[in-house]
Amino acid sequence: MSAHSSSLDRKNGGWSGRFSEPVADFVLRYTASLGFDRRLALVDIEASLAHAAMLERAGVLSPQDLGEIQRGMAVIRGEIELGRFEWRLELEDVHLNIERRLTELIGEAGKRLHTGRSRNDQVATDLRLWLRAAIDLIDGYLAAVQQALVEQAEAHAATVMPGFTHLQVAQPVSFGHHLLAYVEMFERDRERLRDARRRVNRLPLGAAALAGTTFPIDRAFVAARLGFEGLCENSLDAVSDRDFAIEFAAAAALLMTHLSRLAEELVLWMSPRFGFVRLPDRFTTGSSIMPQKKNPDVPELARGKTGRVVGHLAALLVLMKGQPLAYNKDNQEDKEPLFDTVDTVLDTLRAFAEMIPGIEVDAAAMRRAAEEGYSTATDLADYLVRRGMPFRDAHEAVARAVRLAAERHCELAALPLEDLRALAPLADADVYGVLNVDGSLAARNHVGGTSPAQVRAQVARWRDRLGLAG
Numbered sequence: 001m002s003a004h005s006s007s008l009d010r011k012n013g014g015w016s017g018r019f020s021e022p023v024a025d026f027v028l029r030y031t032a033s034l035g036f037d038r039r040l041a042l043v044d045i046e047a048s049l050a051h052a053a054m055l056e057r058a059g060v061l062s063p064q065d066l067g068e069i070q071r072g073m074a075v076i077r078g079e080i081e082l083g084r085f086e087w088r089l090e091l092e093d094v095h096l097n098i099e100r101r102l103t104e105l106i107g108e109a110g111k112r113l114h115t116g117r118s119r120n121d122q123v124a125t126d127l128r129l130w131l132r133a134a135i136d137l138i139d140g141y142l143a144a145v146q147q148a149l150v151e152q153a154e155a156h157a158a159t160v161m162p163g164f165t166h167l168q169v170a171q172p173v174s175f176g177h178h179l180l181a182y183v184e185m186f187e188r189d190r191e192r193l194r195d196a197r198r199r200v201n202r203l204p205l206g207a208a209a210l211a212g213t214t215f216p217i218d219r220a221f222v223a224a225r226l227g228f229e230g231l232c233e234n235s236l237d238a239v240s241d242r243d244f245a246i247e248f249a250a251a252a253a254l255l256m257t258h259l260s261r262l263a264e265e266l267v268l269w270m271s272p273r274f275g276f277v278r279l280p281d282r283f284t285t286g287s288s289i290m291p292q293k294k295n296p297d298v299p300e301l302a303r304g305k306t307g308r309v310v311g312h313l314a315a316l317l318v319l320m321k322g323q324p325l326a327y328n329k330d331n332q333e334d335k336e337p338l339f340d341t342v343d344t345v346l347d348t349l350r351a352f353a354e355m356i357p358g359i360e361v362d363a364a365a366m367r368r369a370a371e372e373g374y375s376t377a378t379d380l381a382d383y384l385v386r387r388g389m390p391f392r393d394a395h396e397a398v399a400r401a402v403r404l405a406a407e408r409h410c411e412l413a414a415l416p417l418e419d420l421r422a423l424a425p426l427a428d429a430d431v432y433g434v435l436n437v438d439g440s441l442a443a444r445n446h447v448g449g450t451s452p453a454q455v456r457a458q459v460a461r462w463r464d465r466l467g468l469a470g
């Protein structure tokens with residue numbers, strides 16, 4: 001593009017009277033946001049239509065002007081949806097592109113649209129509308145992931161697996177119980193997003209450049225049209241803060257962090273060293289050199305992509321830090337991190353929603369692993385306590401029993417009663433009942449516990465909360 005054409009375009013943009021030379025091509029590219037803010041096109045039109053309708057009611061625009069604007073915007077929307085809209089980088093951003101096209105289509109009335117507003121309140125409005133829709137989409141996918149986990153949890157309420165602390169076998173747990181832990185995490189993620197949405201959903205339009213406008217605008221009307229729950233009540237704040245995006249990014253980073261934990265567990269469980277689960281082939285890939293490999297690429301990438309989402313949160317925080325009131329062009333840099341956060345979260349949730357129902361469990365391998373590592377040692381200690389031994393003494397007696405079993409390379413349940421009695425005289429033949437993993441599970445029968453009965457109760461509660469059929 002020649003310097004001449006950029007000068008012309010700057011002129012056509014409407015503010016060239018102030019400039020004595022055209023903007024340099026490089027500066028044009030550096031400052032343009034069109035490459036990424038096109039994604040706001042449809043919400044930009046929606047917000048413009050609400051603004052125009054309000055101006056007409058206030059007597060600032062004539063009914064004819066409003067009709068023309070509505071007609072022109074319908075044409076533009078069609079052009080954008082069909083991919084026929086001619087985007088022009090020299091017009092800097094999505095807002096100026098649409099406004100220019102409107103004027104091309106309808107003339108004079110198009111030039112009146114920008115009365116009483118600025119791109120500063122316009123872009124903040126667009127971004128909030130866009131993010132609100134994105135939050136709703138994410139919420140739907142989160143519900144789908146929860147549903148998939150609940151279904152698997154129900155099928156595996158009584159499937160025994162080793163529960164870990166420090167990645168060492170700790171106590172047997174139900175695989176269903178393990179999965180429902182993630183349902184809890186995702187529910188809190190949904191709560192956080194829902195809460196952030198209330199603050200996203202406030203209208204900045206009307207703040208104009210920073211100080212408001214001299215026209216008799218009706219902001220409540222625009223808010224109602226666009227489905228906003230309230231107004232940003234200080235014009236300087238309205239155009240300048242991006243805390244709504246930062247809050248969302250924080251909730252998204254935490255959500256991805258939760259997904260990365262589940263991803264990591266899938267990677268571990270799929271490793272032949274564990275052999276607990278298999279994933280459908282469509283979620284794994286082979287190796288170009290090792291013919292035997294099936295790699296859990298999707299969970300690994302989910303784990304990896306968490307890094308970029310956390311990075312976007314940091315980018316947005318640093319973007320805001322130290323910005324003086326009110327709008328600064330820095331804020332144009334909010335879009336790419338925000339868009340990529342939404343894209344990454346949606347793709348990752350979609351992968352999990354489809355992958356989780358396909359998880360195949362090797363229940364025998366899980367059970368074998370749960371029986372290793374003296375996972376019922378606590379149950380033995382609890383048994384001795386029920387027979388009157390103080391817990392600390394029981395802990396010590398069981399530690400000796402574990403040591404004895406380790407010396408003999410056997411499990412606790414394989415120690416003869418006389419050996420157990422030598423360490424804990426209170427033990428009887430019924431002690432073997434608490435040493436098996438099913439008994440260990442069933443005994444933890446209270447709210448939050450891992451007994452199959454409690455897991456089924458959790459499943460029933462979730463079905464109810466998520467509105468799922470039983």
Ligand code: ARG
Pocket residue numbers: 033037093119120123327329331332333
């Ligand atoms: N493209 C700009 C952004 O994303 C729109 C607002 C521009 N405002 C301005 N005063 N230059 O922030």
